[in-house]
Amino acid sequence: MQAKNGISKKERILDAAEQLFARHGYDGVTLRKIATEAGVDVALANYHIGNKRELFEAVFVRRAELLNQYRAEALTLCEENAGADGPTVEQIIEAFLRPLEMAQETGDDGWQHYLALVAYVNNSPVWGKELMSRHFDKLIKRFIKALRKALPNATDKQLFWCYNYLSGALTLTFAQTGRIDKLSRNACKSSDFQAAYNHMIPFVAGGFRSVCGEQG
Amino acid sequence: MQAKNGISKKERILDAAEQLFARHGYDGVTLRKIATEAGVDVALANYHIGNKRELFEAVFVRRAELLNQYRAEALTLCEENAGADGPTVEQIIEAFLRPLEMAQETGDDGWQHYLALVAYVNNSPVWGKELMSRHFDKLIKRFIKALRKALPNATDKQLFWCYNYLSGALTLTFAQTGRIDKLSRNACKSSDFQAAYNHMIPFVAGGFRSVCGEQG
DNA sequence: GTCTATACCGTGATAGAC
DNA sequence: GTCTATCACGGTATAGAC
Numbered sequence: 001m002q003a004k005n006g007i008s009k010k011e012r013i014l015d016a017a018e019q020l021f022a023r024h025g026y027d028g029v030t031l032r033k034i035a036t037e038a039g040v041d042v043a044l045a046n047y048h049i050g051n052k053r054e055l056f057e058a059v060f061v062r063r064a065e066l067l068n069q070y071r072a073e074a075l076t077l078c079e080e081n082a083g084a085d086g087p088t089v090e091q092i093i094e095a096f097l098r099p100l101e102m103a104q105e106t107g108d109d110g111w112q113h114y115l116a117l118v119a120y121v122n123n124s125p126v127w128g129k130e131l132m133s134r135h136f137d138k139l140i141k142r143f144i145k146a147l148r149k150a151l152p153n154a155t156d157k158q159l160f161w162c163y164n165y166l167s168g169a170l171t172l173t174f175a176q177t178g179r180i181d182k183l184s185r186n187a188c189k190s191s192d193f194q195a196a197y198n199h200m201i202p203f204v205a206g207g208f209r210s211v212c213g214e215q216g
Numbered sequence: 217m218q219a220k221n222g223i224s225k226k227e228r229i230l231d232a233a234e235q236l237f238a239r240h241g242y243d244g245v246t247l248r249k250i251a252t253e254a255g256v257d258v259a260l261a262n263y264h265i266g267n268k269r270e271l272f273e274a275v276f277v278r279r280a281e282l283l284n285q286y287r288a289e290a291l292t293l294c295e296e297n298a299g300a301d302g303p304t305v306e307q308i309i310e311a312f313l314r315p316l317e318m319a320q321e322t323g324d325d326g327w328q329h330y331l332a333l334v335a336y337v338n339n340s341p342v343w344g345k346e347l348m349s350r351h352f353d354k355l356i357k358r359f360i361k362a363l364r365k366a367l368p369n370a371t372d373k374q375l376f377w378c379y380n381y382l383s384g385a386l387t388l389t390f391a392q393t394g395r396i397d398k399l400s401r402n403a404c405k406s407s408d409f410q411a412a413y414n415h416m417i418p419f420v421a422g423g424f425r426s427v428c429g430e431q432g
Numbered sequence: 433g434t435c436t437a438t439a440c441c442g443t444g445a446t447a448g449a450c
Numbered sequence: 451g452t453c454t455a456t457c458a459c460g461g462t463a464t465a466g467a468c
Binding site: 022023024025026027028116119120122123124125126128129132133137140141156157158160161162163164165166167168169170171172173175176177178179180181182183184187188195196199200202203204205206207208209210211 | 238239240241242243244332335336338339340341342344345348349353356357372373374376377378379380381382383384385386387388389391392393394395396397398399400403404411412415416418419420421422423424425426427
């Protein structure tokens with residue numbers, strides 16, 4: 001079924017759910033609010049997708065594969081452009097992060113809501129482990145492998161802890177809480193993606209190098 | 217009123233609320249669950265503290281000042297031990313982080329729950345800005361000031377973005393989601409605080425140095 | 433002053449009729 | 451696809467016990 005603007009009711013439900021779950025978390029949202037926001041009947045989500053939990057997961061899944069694809073392509077590209085030694089830490093981190101910046105800068109609010117949802121899930125003791133692992137670990141292991149090659153003295157323990165810090169830095173940035181704006185008296189703005197990623201790349205790369213060492 | 221074990225019912229309510237809010241967020245917890253967990257009547261939280269929102273804030277406030285005190289002392293100490301140039305980046309970051317490790321290692325589950333709650337609040341678009349700023353910004357500005365001295369070429373924008381990454385890395389570690397355990401096939405454990413902080417300090421310090429430069 | 437039992441009223445998830 | 455009934459649950463006020 002297509003509405004005049006070409007967006008089906010099912011999509012409208014997913015969009016509304018994405019936005020609301022991102023802001024208020026799973027328990028802070030009711031199917032009624034989602035239905036109202038989407039301009040559809042309360043029971044329609046259940047009809048198209050299933051119960052509340054299945055709706056949540058459907059929202060989470062919807063953009064995950066696309067994101068994995070963008071990042072996989074970026075990594076492949078930077079590996080092809082590098083010599084036999086493989087890409088540098090900076091290049092790998094850049095391949096990991098820039099696709100996210102691109103997604104946030106499309107002007108499609110949906111991506112911003114989605115990434116804020118990822119921030120919620122990643123930091124949730126309830127959802128984080130299972131949901132993030134299921135959808136993102138395969139790709140992340142590819143990045144870790146590339147980093148291992150770029151940092152030949154690194155132990156796995158070092159690499160994975162560093163990844164953890166990267167993940168936290170990144171997802172707090174996704175969340176766009178506005179706190180950094182306030183703390184810095186507007187020297188930084190949560191909504192300034194370019195600044196966020198331009199600083200994050202050297203920060204994270206420097207962090208990896210500092211922990212993992214470069215000399216034997 | 218003191219129970220046999222010396223913990224008042226009000227404290228028991230705060231403890232239960234702390235644990236449950238940390239795991240499930242504000243909306244994922246009911247006053248009834250808190251009361252059951254604390255072994256008290258449903259209406260008692262209302263009597264001692266107020267409504268649900270006031271209870272949430274009371275939990276958040278309870279340990280905030282103590283935490284600020286620990287960290288302020290650590291910073292003061294490292295400033296006193298340093299020469300006229302002030303402490304190094306590593307020393308400042310260490311003063312910022314070690315008190316948290318100490319709190320987590322006391323064996324008092326309460327601190328672990330509290331810090332997981334901070335992770336929730338810090339990443340929440342609803343709570344993050346207001347609540348974190350109100351209780352922690354004053355102290356953080358002291359740390360930023362020390363970092364500005366240690367990194368004389370840094371702009372404010374650089375310093376605050378770097379702080380943002382530090383904050384994200386730290387709070388994801390607080391959240392103890394167990395994801396890093398799974399991703400790393402147990403090379404890293406969320407519950408291994410020593411490893412978490414021992415790696416985080418050089419990671420963050422390296423990140424600051426890399427972004428803010430050290431040469432004129 | 434501290435605490436419990438209970439009742440009120442709104443809201444929510446979901447199933448089944450249409 | 452939609453409307454509606456059901457039944458459970460949640461926040462909170464109040465009355466009164468100790």
